[in-house]
Amino acid sequence: MIRYLRSLVFVVQMYLALAVLGILFFPAALLSPKAARLACKTFCRWVKWTAGWMVGLRSEVRGPIPTGEVLLAAKHQSFLDIILIFEALPAGKFIMKRELLWTPFVGLYGLRIGCVPVDRGKRGAAIAKMLSDVKKGAATPGQLVIYPQGTRIAPGVKAPYKVGTAALYDQMGQPCVPAATNVGVFWPRKGILRKPGLAVVEFLEPIEPGLSKTAFMMKLETRVETASNRLMREAGFDAQD
Incomplete structure (x- = not known):
């Protein structure tokens, strides 16, 4: 209590x-x-x-922090991984759900830092516009963060990786930095209770541009899931590879 x-x-x-x-x-x-x-x-x-x-919830960011123009594909378990990733990156911006535009403060500030709102079901058009904005200089350069599974995933729950990340990787021609986390062990996707411990976000070895979409998705999912399971076991959660 x-x-x-x-x-x-x-x-x-x-x-x-x-x-x-x-x-x-x-x-x-x-x-x-x-x-x-x-x-x-x-x-x-x-x-x-x-x-x-x-x-009693401490936090830590591990691995080389991306500083250049990269795509960052991260495991998403709760609001805390957004906080840790954004605070660490020098110029982070997110692919965000368009509904968040109507959230007080979040929508305005998201647009001002260069986040890209995406309609569910209309993602292809939104990505095309984002790429066009970048080429025209209308979008601020930085580290573009996408959540490949599309939403928050609780520890231990399996969910597919969506092809939108591969489309971005292919069209942008930039390295993709995977990111793993265990934050959901301490800060759940829903609910009030926060548990004490060490919440970690870890930036992993970049995936260089040029892979096929299939090869890229396999490599991305393997790296993110393997590292996230390792971090969750470190936090005392029985994660299965």
Whole structure:
């Protein structure tokens, strides 16, 4: 019960912080994408810090942090992996569901930092527009993050990797950096309870451009799932390769 109450207080203050920072940075964010990015990184650092002392959830980022123009394909288990990835990357931006545009603060700030909203069922058109924007210089250069399984996947649950990631990899002609995580062991995709421990996001060896879509998808899934299972076992979860 005490752990649940601490988790509840943590979650409430986290969303209050989101609102406060969203309001404080709002004028500057409208004028400058850099200010919007600073606001988002400030929120990420706040969440990491408060999670550490309020619920005993520490966090760590492992592996070489991508700094150039790359596609980053990450395991997605909860809101925490978004926070850890974005805080670590110098110029991260996400493929995001278009519905999030209507989420207070999240939609506005997502657009200001260069995130690409995608309609479910219309992903091909959205990706084509995104590629066109990049070529025309309308999109800010950086590390484009996509979740190959399309949504949050709880630890131990199997879900297919979608071909949209392969289409991006093929059309962008950039290295793809896989990323593994175990955050779902401590911070579930749904619910209030947060468990103490060490949540990890690990950037893995890049996959160079030029592979066929089939070969790329096989290599991506193998690397991400193998590393994520290793991290989950490290966290005490009985993951199966």
